Amino acid sequence: MPKSNRTYSKIYLDHASATSIDQGVLKLMNQVYKENFANPSAIHDLGVKSKNILENARAKVARILGAHTDEIVFTSGATEANNLALLGVISGAKHVVTTNIEHASILEMCKFLERNKKIEVTYVGVEENGIVDPQKIKKALRPDTSLVSVMYANNEIGTIQPIKEIAKVIRHYKKLNPTSKVLFHTDSAQAVNYLDINPTRLGVDMMTLGSGKVYGPKGVGMLYVKRGGALSPIIYGGDQESNRRAGTENVAGVVGFAHALEIVEKIKIKESARLQKLRDYFINRLSHSNILTNDGMILNGDAIDRLANNVNITIPKIPSDLLVIELSAKGIYASEKSACKSGDKKTSHVISAIRPDELDGSLRFSLGRDTTKQDIDFTLKALQSILTKLKKWYN
Numbered sequence: 133m134p135k136s137n138r139t140y141s142k143i144y145l146d147h148a149s150a151t152s153i154d155q156g157v158l159k160l161m162n163q164v165y166k167e168n169f170a171n172p173s174a175i176h177d178l179g180v181k182s183k184n185i186l187e188n189a190r191a192k193v194a195r196i197l198g199a200h201t202d203e204i205v206f207t208s209g210a211t212e213a214n215n216l217a218l219l220g221v222i223s224g225a226k227h228v229v230t231t232n233i234e235h236a237s238i239l240e241m242c243k244f245l246e247r248n249k250k251i252e253v254t255y256v257g258v259e260e261n262g263i264v265d266p267q268k269i270k271k272a273l274r275p276d277t278s279l280v281s282v283m284y285a286n287n288e289i290g291t292i293q294p295i296k297e298i299a300k301v302i303r304h305y306k307k308l309n310p311t312s313k314v315l316f317h318t319d320s321a322q323a324v325n326y327l328d329i330n331p332t333r334l335g336v337d338m339m340t341l342g343s344g345k346v347y348g349p350k351g352v353g354m355l356y357v358k359r360g361g362a363l364s365p366i367i368y369g370g371d372q373e374s375n376r377r378a379g380t381e382n383v384a385g386v387v388g389f390a391h392a393l394e395i396v397e398k399i400k401i402k403e404s405a406r407l408q409k410l411r412d413y414f415i416n417r418l419s420h421s422n423i424l425t426n427d428g429m430i431l432n433g434d435a436i437d438r439l440a441n442n443v444n445i446t447i448p449k450i451p452s453d454l455l456v457i458e459l460s461a462k463g464i465y466a467s468e469k470s471a472c473k474s475g476d477k478k479t480s481h482v483i484s485a486i487r488p489d490e491l492d493g494s495l496r497f498s499l500g501r502d503t504t505k506q507d508i509d510f511t512l513k514a515l516q517s518i519l520t521k522l523k524k525w526y527n
Contacts, residue, residue, distance in 0.1 A: 142463040143507045147345075147441060147500035148287055148322060149467055154347040154395060157388045161349060164384040172381055173372065186383050189390040196393050197339075197356060198330040205355045205363070205373050206386050210321040210342030211237040212367075213355035216377065217317045217338045218245065218281065220363040225278035228253045231264050231293075233482045234283050235319055261434040262291035262486050270301045277314045284323035284334075288482040288496060289433030290442025292327065293318075299335025315361060321345050321353075325396055326404045326440045331356050341393075343385065347501070348392030352385035407499050408440040414497065414508045415443055421516060432483060432494050441499040446483070450522055452493035458518045464511050467496045 144152075164185065170178035172186045187201070194201045207213045214237040218228070222245060230242055232255045245251040254272045258264045269280060280302060285292045295318055306312045317338040320329055324341055331339045337358045344350035357363050363376050370378040415431060432444040447455070452468040459466050468480070483494050497511070 145466045145497040148498035151347045161384045161388040189387045192390040207353045209353040213340040213353045219366045226276035229272045229280045232485045266297040281317040283319040287322045289444045290439035291433045292437045343389035346392045349385045349388040352389045404440045443497040462514045
């Protein structure tokens, strides 16, 4: 495991929202910023050197994914990659299938497709545990379905979707319907630290990753596009990324992203096991806390098929945004829902999807490389103190 990045005394439990940058990644990026600042599209020696560095980083990412270099499209982040996956394949499209708990960058794009492109979207509902039934995806498929997009792991409740099983359903459908050109995309931004991200083994045609979730620099991401998959650009102005994404490439960012992914792959098994033990310890202590069990605490999402670092709970009658603020005042940083929708005062769409009558929202703790058992114990003690105080007003 890399040397700890912790330079603060606070307890950061919001790694699903953003991770700190690994110090080795930052050092490598600074070197690129100083020595290889030239535009990689320039034909002079410095430009050629920048291009070589960019392509070496692309090759590293491709090796990690078990992909070809021409299948990697670098973007400004996972949101752009998700947008590109949907908007870039809709030429002549009539129908898209997704779930009702996707990230906003998928759901908002689906609304755009419905409103502006007259494309029909089927939103498949997940089960009460936050996992979608592959048979429901099967039932949603039509001869004119162009794309299925299902996230690998949910960013709020951490549930892991049966991507391989869904891919199998889609392959079987295409076998029975030879004219079908349906593609399968998965947003793997949250899964990359803990799960297999080989697109061939998963059976996907497109896959999204974001650097800001893997202790790499923010503002960098990528979309894997399987060879043969038609993809139109959504940003115009240059022929970069094989005419699939215009704009001068962020060479230092891409190099940092590639190195961050390399580190993830080296420590994934060991770190996942460590965090899973902490996660289970946290959930067990929460479940046996008198003040929480008496209030009917709910664990959101599947108890087993969830990310190693995710703990998401609802405490009935207590507003989740108030809990986040109270914890922050004690130096503990958690969240109530996706940071991308934190300004929206409505209950999380993910929580509403698994419990339609839920009004209290949820409290998400997402653990990371710096998280220790002592951090969990301190958080439990602080949460108990906060609830003791708040119960005077909310009972």
